[in-house]
Amino acid sequence: MENTNEMQVIFDSRSSNESFARVTVASFMTSLNPTVEEVSDVKTAVSEAVTNAIIHGYENEVHNIYISCRTSGQTLYLKVRDEGKGIEDIKQAMEPLFTSKPELERSGMGFSFMEAFMDKLEVESEPGKGTVVKMEKTIGKGRRLWTAQSL
Amino acid sequence: MKYQVQENCLTIFLPREIDHHNSEELRKESDHLIERNHIRYVIFDFKETDFMDSSGIGVIMGRYRRIYMLGGEVCAVHVGERMKKILTMSGVTKIMQIYEEDN
Secondary structure (H helix, E strand, O other), rough: OOOOEEEEEEEOOOHHHHHOOOOOOOOHHHHOOOOOOHHHHHHHHHHHHHHHHHHHHHOOOOOOOEEEEEOOOOOOEEEEEEEOOOOOOOHHHHHOOOOOOHHHOOOOOOOHHHHHHOEEEEEEOOOEEEEEEEEEEEEEHHHHHHHHOOO | OOOEEOOEEEEEEEEEEEOHHHHHHHHHHHHHHHHOEEEOOOEEEEEOOOOOOOHHHHHHHHHHHHHHOOOEEEEEEEHHHHHHHHHHHHHHHOOOOEEEEEE
8 A cells, every 4th residue: 555654662661662663753754744733642642551551561571562553644644562461350440540550640541642643543451461551643634724924 | 850959958950751661760769869868859841751650659759758758848940731620630730830931
């Protein structure tokens, strides 16, 4: 298909890789010509999903995290996958302020942030098998067509 | 991380990015300073910060709880547009005053 592009990365579930993951996705999406705001939105969402995989999916053990990205037209499709312990109750996990680890001072806003900053969020998970977070964002929506006024 | 203690007030000069990776250090160091110096007021300085995820919100809420129990207050300064959006969305602006300054 024309006008599409794909990228995959696999990396260790170490917290030091959180910034690597955000920056990688951010640079992949530059071909869509996003605003600074749109890049920040995607970086935040990636950070949340990867942090979840590290803390909850793998519970701080070091295993692989898989990110795959695709652009089609002006839309970015993003998948963050782990093969960790999975989520028992996805609906509960996605409730704002819910956290299974209050002792770690998690705010319970990870999924809320992903939802707020992306256009679409879907979570698939199977206990004992792992979790996939799928997100979408269309770049340049509602942007004004002109950037400068002629004098 | 940089910190400044003036009497019972602690200013935390937040790093450029706040995520799960560095929030633990931030939490430990600031709690240590709060305890040692009988801190009642905590100022989060966002001057250098251009990225924060929900881990940072966790740090703010945690410090708020601690300081609130001691009868103190937390606030934020040098908050840019992006950080303002994150703080407002998370609802911490209900418990934390944001002071806007020009400098």
